[in-house]
Amino acid sequence: MSMNYAFGFSLFLLVLVALNIFFFYTLNTVGLKSHTFNVPSINIDLTPSVFKEIYDYLNYLPNQYKSINSKFALKQKNLISSFNTTKNDKTESIWSETQNWISEDSLFPHENGAAGKILHAIQTTQIALVDNAPKGTQLKLLLLLEGKQKIFFKPKRYNLNHVVNGNIYAGFDRHNSEVFAYYLAMVLNFKWIAPSIIRRIHLHKDIVPFATMGLKKTMIKNDSGSLCIYGKCFYCRKNETVCPDQNGEIEGAAILYLDKQFKIHKSPWRRSYSNRKMEWEIDNAFCKKVKGSMSTKLLLNLIDVAIFDFLIQNGDRHRFEVYKDQIILLDNGKGLGNPAVDELDILAPLYQCCMISPSTWQKLEMVSGGSLTNTIKQLAALQGQKLATEEHFKAVERRLLKVYATVQYCIGKYSRAKVLKNWLA
Ligand SMILES: Nc1ncnc2c1ncn2[C@@H]1O[C@H](COP(=O)(O)OP(=O)(O)OP(=O)(O)O)[C@@H](O)[C@H]1O
Numbered sequence: 001m002s003m004n005y006a007f008g009f010s011l012f013l014l015v016l017v018a019l020n021i022f023f024f025y026t027l028n029t030v031g032l033k034s035h036t037f038n039v040p041s042i043n044i045d046l047t048p049s050v051f052k053e054i055y056d057y058l059n060y061l062p063n064q065y066k067s068i069n070s071k072f073a074l075k076q077k078n079l080i081s082s083f084n085t086t087k088n089d090k091t092e093s094i095w096s097e098t099q100n101w102i103s104e105d106s107l108f109p110h111e112n113g114a115a116g117k118i119l120h121a122i123q124t125t126q127i128a129l130v131d132n133a134p135k136g137t138q139l140k141l142l143l144l145l146e147g148k149q150k151i152f153f154k155p156k157r158y159n160l161n162h163v164v165n166g167n168i169y170a171g172f173d174r175h176n177s178e179v180f181a182y183y184l185a186m187v188l189n190f191k192w193i194a195p196s197i198i199r200r201i202h203l204h205k206d207i208v209p210f211a212t213m214g215l216k217k218t219m220i221k222n223d224s225g226s227l228c229i230y231g232k233c234f235y236c237r238k239n240e241t242v243c244p245d246q247n248g249e250i251e252g253a254a255i256l257y258l259d260k261q262f263k264i265h266k267s268p269w270r271r272s273y274s275n276r277k278m279e280w281e282i283d284n285a286f287c288k289k290v291k292g293s294m295s296t297k298l299l300l301n302l303i304d305v306a307i308f309d310f311l312i313q314n315g316d317r318h319r320f321e322v323y324k325d326q327i328i329l330l331d332n333g334k335g336l337g338n339p340a341v342d343e344l345d346i347l348a349p350l351y352q353c354c355m356i357s358p359s360t361w362q363k364l365e366m367v368s369g370g371s372l373t374n375t376i377k378q379l380a381a382l383q384g385q386k387l388a389t390e391e392h393f394k395a396v397e398r399r400l401l402k403v404y405a406t407v408q409y410c411i412g413k414y415s416r417a418k419v420l421k422n423w424l425a
């Protein structure tokens with residue numbers, strides 16, 4: 001009898017719980033259903049129509065953008081001569097210059113061959129200590145050079161002719177992209193970037209004797225007995241090591257470390273790294289919101305950066321560092337992935353805001369007709385280096401035409417006076 005009673009009571013409880021679950025479930029789903037039925041979808045992707053309009057302008061681009069601008073010759077000559085020095089005075093004096101220099105328009109000095117001297121010092125100064133770099137998601141080393149200068153070393157992961165397929169931020173960082181970006185910035189007169197150069201370091205002569213215990217712990221022998229580094233970072237894996245070449249050397253981008261406090265901002269035009277679309281991808285009036293939240297000066301600076309990133313196809317500028325009210329172009333390793341692809345949406349800050357600083361536009365107009373990549377080639381050749389395949393150089397020129405077309409599209413839509421915007425105005 002008592003068994004029957006207990007059974008009956010449990011059954012009653014079970015039914016009660018089931019009823020409760022049903023009650024709450026219907027409450028929630030009814031709410032959800034009415035939401036989707038009543039609210040019209042706002043997921044309208046307007047971007048392709050902008051692309052079409054920009055491509056229309058590309059087809060009718062004035063000839064001046066396809067030929068050399070004679071105004072650039074003198075600038076080019078001065079730029080090349082500032083890099084055309086390799087003799088250093090004392091390295092210490094170079095480092096005191098890099099550590100103390102900061103002017104209104106430049107992070108480092110470029111006059112009288114200073115730029116070349118800095119690169120030479122980064123490339124040749126004896127290493128005093130090597131450790132895993134503490135920041136970021138990609139394998140990189142922190143070198144301490146004699147004279148106490150810190151350097152980030154991003155190792156080579158691909159040959160120059162390797163094509164990275166997949167989404168815009170796919171693959172490892174490209175060490176050549178860092179150095180290419182530095183010269184590109186120099187040609188465009190974007191002087192807020194860390195000097196960077198290709199350096200080869202010998203594993204057993206330059207790394208092992210100066211490696212910290214922490215770094216030694218992240219070294220491993222591969223199948224052919226070579227000592228390799230897997231490093232310490234978010235994406236570092238024991239089966240994705242960096243190994244020396246047949247000369248025992250590891251090639252990489254040696255980037256001057258800027259030991260300063262930066263303000264870090266999330267980019268309003270960052271990607272979601274998933275299938276979810278970001279606000280800027282669905283709302284073509286997105287720039288209005290950004291204008292309300294940052295100064296015109298910073299926004300124009302961000303548009304400069306977008307043009308820079310579009311030229312090298314870096315779609316990974318998820319955040320940016322600001323120092324003394326200027327964006328510093330740090331982390332340029334995700335460029336030069338696939339020369340056959342131009343992701344126009346990297347230019348979203350430009351075509352959504354339709355403004356550009358007059359000085360940037362003037363510089364862009366000056367480097368037409370092949371001058372841009374021709375100068376990068378000449379600067380790299382001074383250090384005996386080739387930074388990209390011909391396909392990549394051609395791609396950068398092709399993208400430059402698209403930048404011209406995008407600005408023409410904006411001028412056509414809003415007038416020249418409105419597009420060429422001075423941040424003081
Ligand atoms: N040359 C530099 N001088 C000083 N700090 C730097 C320099 N380069 C990068 N940093 C700092 O280190 C952080 C990580 O560097 P970087 O972005 O190049 O690495 P990453 O592995 O590509 O990281 P992520 O995957 O987050 O982009 C940067 O956000 C920046 O704050």
Ligand SMILES: [Mn+2]
Nearest residue numbers: 316331333334
């Ligand atoms: Mn990165």
